[in-house]
Amino acid sequence: MxxxxxxxxxxxxxxxxxxxxxxxxxxxxxxxxxxxxxxxxxxxxxxxxxxxxxxxxxxxxxxxxxxxSPLLTRDEFNDMFDMRIVLEGASARWAAIRATAGLRATINIEATISYEAAAPDSEGPRSHASFTALDARFHDRLAQAAGNPLLRDAITRLHAHLHIHRLYFPYAETASTTDEHRQIAAAVQAADPDRAEAAMHAHLAAARTRHLQAFSP
Missing domain, CATH: 1.10.10.10 (Winged helix-like DNA-binding domain superfamily/Winged helix DNA-binding domain)
Known part of the structure; x- marks a missing residue:
């Protein structure tokens, strides 16, 4: 032990x-x-x-x-988000269908409190590490609720590449991330797979746009 x-x-x-x-x-x-x-x-x-x-x-x-591991190129980053949209759209859909009552409640709680509870007053490497951990936990909880271990493992590996880029994330945008997570959690809580999948797609499309700022000349 x-x-x-x-x-x-x-x-x-x-x-x-x-x-x-x-x-x-x-x-x-x-x-x-x-x-x-x-x-x-x-x-x-x-x-x-x-x-x-x-x-x-x-x-x-x-x-x-x-x-x-190295940072991804812009093309690789876009490829990674294309894969996230496919896999995490399915994750949100299946979570809305398959999640236990306990997992639905946990997902809802984590979407509500994550960033308000942990967001520091200023930017910095530790701020980004905290944000990364909380964001990863929310997405992993959805993958867990989806009830497919292979899907969960694939999502975890995709997130690893995103995590290394987190230092370049516009930290002022965490409020947008929180709002988007709440939309996903509400759909899962309501057991609405179409809405959950659509909310995840909207979240990832917005997240891609936010992150691509790091690749601007």
Whole structure:
């Protein structure tokens, strides 16, 4: 149990460093150096990096070791959002049909309180990391409610690429994200699959527009 808790803590620490860009995109990761910085042995660092690789946040290359995943190009970013629209539209639709009463209530609560409860007064890397964690939790909860583990895993991997871009997200737009999440949650709560899917599509279309500002010349 203690080793599991330690590994979880190292995983969360490294994930935060990546999302805050203190470990920059494409940076090489030295296991021994990370272990020293985190004051742990190399073993939990290796375990954490293996988990981060499965999440898409780091890459492992033969003879080169681990590196932080790179930022997507504009075309790759658009491709990723095209896939999100397909997968998360289905996620919202199935969540509206299949979610338990408990999950419907949880989704509704998280959509209502997430950003008001956690939004800091100023921008910064930690602000973006907090926003990312809350946003990811909301989308993952919908995928969980959809009742398809393969779909949930695919959505998680797509989100990894988005998370690395979060530092460039216009943080003033979090209120728009909250409103859009509420629309999705209300449709799921009402067990209305058409409305839930449409709300998710509208949310992702708006999110794509907001994020594409980072690629402007």
């Amino acid at each position: 203690r080793r599991s808790v330690l590994s979880d803590g190292v995983h969360e620490s490294l994930k935060a460093l990546i999302l805050e860009h203190r470990l920059a995109p494409e940076a090489r990761l030295n296991i021994e150096a990370l272990a020293r910085d985190l004051r742990v042995s190399p073993t939990p660092v290796r375990e954490a990096l293996a988990r981060l690789e499965s999440e898409g946040l780091v890459r492992k290359r033969p003879l080169a070791g681990y590196t932080v």
